[in-house]
Amino acid sequence: ETGVTQTPRHLVMGMTNKKSLKCEQHLGHNAMYWYKQSAKKPLELMFVYNFKEQTENNSVPSRFSPECPNSSHLFLHLHTLQPEDSALYLCASSQEGTRSSYEQYFGPGTRLTVT
């Protein structure tokens, strides 16, 4: 257990549904990330949050909406998705501002299927 949990682990949703992915880190980190992992682009950065502030939005469509209420929790709200959005969504966290380690710790991912 790396200390980063994600729920749900699997999600099937229709294109008109609204759902949310949840990530929680128990490592005391101050930065959190959303990645999309698919066959076409294996590890594609979507969003970066540092101390609850969004510092990066990697040209992600607005049908993906992130939320970071505190340094331990990160959400990805989904609405009107397309079949090509089907992928594994990975959350990660890291402790920024120190020189000892830059490691990002990944969660187990949510396998999303859009029908």
Added chain:
Amino acid sequence: GENVEQHPSTLSVQEGDSAVIKCTYSDSASNYFPWYKQELGKRPQLIIDIRSNVGEKKDQRIAVTLNKTAKHFSLHITETQPEDSAVYFCAASMRDSSYKLIFGSGTRLLVRP
């Protein structure tokens, strides 16, 4: 922005042989280069990293080399074992201005017993 290219996409080696995976990056300002290993059905995990002020780093059977002039870095695995079979990702980052990682496309390594 930064772009990272990784080769080969698949690599098959006999147990005990060495494996080498290569990556190139585009932004000369990048100064941090980690390697992540992702076993089937599992999350990516950091196995080794290197910063731009060194040219080589070793940790038991794995090593990473960096050529800043040519803007490429490589992962070397010696005496490969079946448990080394996984997908390996390289990444690059400009640590002074950002901590986002730009990943390569991954290399699927198969170690044949």
